[in-house]
Amino acid sequence: MVLRTGPMPSAQPSLNADLAREVAARLIAGHSEQLISFQLSGYGAPDYIQKHIQLARQNPFFQGASAISDMVQRQNWILETERASQRLHPESRTIPRHERLSPETFLKEHYSVHRPVILTGLVDDWPALSKWSPDYMEDKVGRDTPIELQKGRESTKSFEIDKLKLKTQIPFGEMADFLRSGKPSNDMYVTANNGAANRQALAPLWEDFSDIPGYTQSTSENDGFLWIGPQGTLTPFHHDLTHNLLIQVAGRKKVHIVPSYEEARMRPIRKYFSQWSLDDMLAAPAERRPQLLECEIGPGDALYIPVGWWHHVIGLEQSYSVLFTNFLWPNTYTNAYMGG
Structure with a gap:
């Protein structure tokens, strides 16, 4: 012992x-x-x-x-x-509009310094601007052609975070009928997240738009994403891992944007989502809420959203949009933590 x-x-x-x-x-x-x-x-x-x-x-x-x-x-x-x-900066509280801005000026005054802008006059020749409607799209795509979309978004408050769970396939005709009804809704929405699955199904629509000379370049994996939805669609605050060019083809959208340097005030969750709702942000005391920019885009407008900038989007009308990320300049910002 x-x-x-x-x-x-x-x-x-x-x-x-x-x-x-x-x-x-x-x-x-x-x-x-x-x-x-x-x-x-x-x-x-x-x-x-x-x-x-x-x-x-x-x-x-x-x-x-x-x-x-x-x-x-x-x-x-x-x-x-x-x-x-x-x-x-004199434009820090507004999002300027510029008609037919040269690619060189866009790169110098916006892309390289992360300053949003609405560009006009760049896509005036797109057939989509005058053609896209539920009837036209149904005729081009085919009523029975299956497409992927998010369905059941109104069944959960976290519809954006749960978007992968809401992926559903339906015949395009069902979506066309839904759009023709004119009913405001956030329940069914074709978004960029459905792009890979829909590229072949919606291929005929690519005949109606094209790259923007001096701004974008087409690649086999990246030549645009489509957004198709009724009045009332809502995309809550989030930021993307790329510079985005959101081009409005038909209808109007209201976009609220928060600069990336407001990160500490954005109450982030799940890396690139935010706990803020728009109503809560607008009601918060000025010292607590981040700086908020607001704009409205309509047919032919191209909104540049810099990488890392938070945005919130409301469909004011039935809406069709094309999203480009295939800029001529570097646009890859994912890493081991901020995986896409």
């Missing part, structure tokens, strides 16, 4: 997991130890809370998380300086 000599080890206080999480979160947020003890006094005496603070600071996992938090806070600081500087 081996006898232990010397003083007995001091008893360690029991760890309260809920308190530990609260302490860690407040330390990461930069709260003082005195404030944390006051905020969490409901968990026990100051000494008990102080012991949890000490354990947190000694924990290597917390130390790693703290280092990442410092890095994120520095990045947020850089974004705040960018925000302050950008708001000095």
Whole structure:
């Protein structure tokens, strides 16, 4: 038998997991130890809370998380300086319109500096502008041709996050009938997310539009995405991993846009979605809400949305749109974390 000599080890206080999480979160947020003890006094005496603070600071996992938090806070600081500087620009609170803007000017004043713009006069020769309607599309595509779309969007509040679960195949004629009814709805919508499945089925419609010389270039994998929906479609706040050129063919859409440097105020979830609804954002105190830009686009308008900029889109009328991401300039920004 081996006898232990010397003083007995001091008893360690029991760890309260809920308190530990609260302490860690407040330390990461930069709260003082005195404030944390006051905020969490409901968990026990100051000494008990102080012991949890000490354990947190000694924990290597917390130390790693703290280092990442410092890095994120520095990045947020850089974004705040960018925000302050950008708001000095005379166009920082509006989305300008430019008629037949040259590709060189677009690259210099918008694409390379991430500044949205509505371009007009670029697609005036597209047959789609005068032809696209439920009847015309049904005749071109075929009433019985199966297409993929999101169906049942009104059955869940998280329809955008759950869009993969809502993918459904129906005959194009069913969609045409739905559009002809004129009923406002967010329940059925053909979006860019359905592009890969629909490229062959909707191929005849590609005869009615084309690339924009000096702006885009066609490739076998990337020559446009179609959006087809009734009045009342809604795409909540999110950002994409590419620069986008949203070209309105028929109908009108209202678009709200938030700059990428407002990241800290956008309450992001699932990487590129936001917890904000438009109504909540408009009702929030000015100091809490991000800067919000608003525009309306109609037939022939091409809205440039820079990569990383948040946007919210409402279909004011039955609407047909073409989305291009195949710019002549670099447009690949996915990485191991921000996977597309």
